[in-house]
Amino acid sequence: MQATSLITAGSTVHGTKALEEADRLMTVCNSCRYCEGLCAVFPAMEMRRAFPDGDLNYIANLCHGCGACYYGCQFSPPHEFDVNVPKILAIVRNDSYRSFAWPQSFAPLFDRNGLAISLITALSVAAFIAGFVHMHDPNVLFGTHRGPGAFYKLMPHNAMALLFGIAFLYSLVAIGMGLRLFWRGIAEPVQSQAGALWDAGKDTATLRYLDGGKNGCFKDDERPTDRRRIYHHLAFYGFLLCFASTTVATGYHYMLGLQAPYPWWDLPVLLGTVGGIGLLIGPAGLLIDKKQRDPDMLDAPRLGMETAFTVMLFLTSLTGLALLFLRETGAMGLLLALHLGVVFALFVTLPYSKFVHGIYRGAALLRYARERRQASSGHAT
């Protein structure tokens, strides 16, 4: 590291050591630029000659951690220049989740995140089970319930809708406020550009930058053996399908007067099953992959946060599918409590978990799309 530490002497003041190091790296990389074609990080870097904190938070959130610039860099450790872009940007990125969390009084949830998520989930599940036990005789709790409205014998629909509606709404507001803080905090505003939203949308939906510029993603050596992109697609689209399933079910309930549970061949069940399978394989793959990754590229202390969210997704799907397959047995009552407990915890911790990576990265990609379009239309930056 010290071989190039002349650079930061007195130029920009940074809030953390990680930001100082990120500034040093961007300065080294800006004099090299070989990695320009690998992803969005380096072209964004090339549009600048100085790297204040906001710009570094922006650039760090553009990074998808694919590793191509680590195994492709002639100056990565053990070279004396010690250029480790994936790790340093991961640290800055993870720090940014905490900095932009809303309200800030909940930001400490990011500090021992794995522990926090586990505790909240455990409490949530316990509360639902305790509630069900308290409200119902054992013959109801452990009885079989069939036909429309079966679930609502355990918990009235309106109560369920209200509770989860509030939780979800809170989540949306908190994430929205965080996004606003991030958007303003990352850099001077850049003009809106026609087509930028479409570019960013495509880059997000296809995970374009989880690809090392078509060289592939790197796990633990110079061979592109990482399959994170496909696992992430399974998880992400699986999640969306599950969300679609709930939305369709809500429509059936309020607009068609049809109550859950629905037949296996009906839309909500089909969407939820396919989605649920994706949301099992995807997170499982991501967890295994993470375990195999070169630890030098990772922000090791934050692995709890990374793991917790992925495990929550897996559990949401696992409990949901278990509920589906056993919904006509006496296990339904407890499985419902379990599933609702997990989902509730997922909702309320969403703004304080790894989930926000998608929001901030999407926003960074939108900014990047604007910068690119602005640069190519000839405006000076």
Place this chain on the structure above:
Amino acid sequence: MVDLTRKRDVLIIGGGNAALCAAIAARRKGASVLVLEAAPKFYRGGNTRHTRNMRCAHDAATDTLSGPYPEEEFWDDLLRVTEGHTDEALARFMIAESKDVLAWMPTQGVRFQPSLGGTLSLGRTNSFFLGGGRTMLNSLYNTAEALGVDVAYEAEVVGLQIDNGTFRAATVKQENDRIDVQAATLVAAAGGFEANIDWLKQYWGPPAENFLIRGTPYNRGTVLKMLIEAGVEQIGDPTQCHAVAIDARAPKFDGGIITRLDCVVFGIVVNKNAQRFYDEGEDLWPKRYAIWGRLVAAQPDQIAYIIFDDASLKLFMPSLFPPLQAGSIRELAGKLSLDPDALEATVNGFNAAVRPGKFDDTILDDCHTEGLSPPKSHWARRIERAPFYAYPVRPGITFTYLGTKVDKNARMLMKDGRGAANMFAAGEIMAGNVLGRGYAAGIGMTIGSVFGRIAGREAASHASH
């Protein structure tokens, strides 16, 4: 662990671009191949790790090249930069071969991208490696290993058993052991001797102590020396090399390309006596950068200083280290340990000689000096707007040109004029056949790939008979 005791068809000494192209070509012809890389795995590949592009002839634009680069134009460029010091037949042959190599590289896993930001002048002629040289090298290694090429790291060759132009075995040092590795043929692709300061001093004298070595510390020229001692004909002037002026604060070895500075044309360059010594605006920078290494090497203590002012600060690629900065020329002189009176006189003298003109750094503009020796022919502007900046520079050696003589089959030629029975060479170790002096961006990799592929093919062919 790689088995070094088994006799191979083709033994390749070196693990960079030339070596891997040879390895892949030989393996594809069915030969058994062993690559001996002296460095540990991270530093494998010598200077290839630091490269960024290659220069190949092509008849039409491609998805990464903005237009054609005919063979004739390539030959003209080479003739000009070498000032005629090249083997015309071999060079023209290499240029013709480079067309095919351009198409061959992607089939071996190498990916190209459009020219890097800031290198517009090379967008038509040069193919840039996506992710740079180390990524390109990794792709070649992945391909080679998938094909069944054996690679040994930290396997330094300390002896060669050659009798009368026939290679028998190489002695490899591994930790405290020495093992004799036998093979039917040898491809030497072990680099030049640029990292061997003692050898450089034999030709340059004490100034060589002040050279900085831009690339790998592993290219000490051991194999080259052994080949010459075994009767292989050498070619090239031992003081010739690719050298540029780089930031004097760069590490002694392996700082790579990023310590180069592109601001000579925007200011003036003075030596330690605060005197200018060459026309900073003689020609467009991409055509001149390669002479400045030798220019600085000829200056007292091999040190020089690029001086410019605020008007030029943002006109060139960002530098690795920040420039030294001062509010006045005298203050700047103090920071550079130059005589303030002398520097002030030089800058004032320069400013007085500047004639008004229309500044344009993309063309040979009309901003020049009059009555100044040496002149500044283009881009001359008064240095008068604070802050004032300076970069200290030293000669940075990329690679040396003294090498082994080869024919079109990459076969080494012996001192008596015969071709070696079973020995071939590729890359820096024979670049001097094509590069008598001077340099054109990207040509080093072309030499390596073209002659590497040929060497591998020929060696495999010989081994199968």
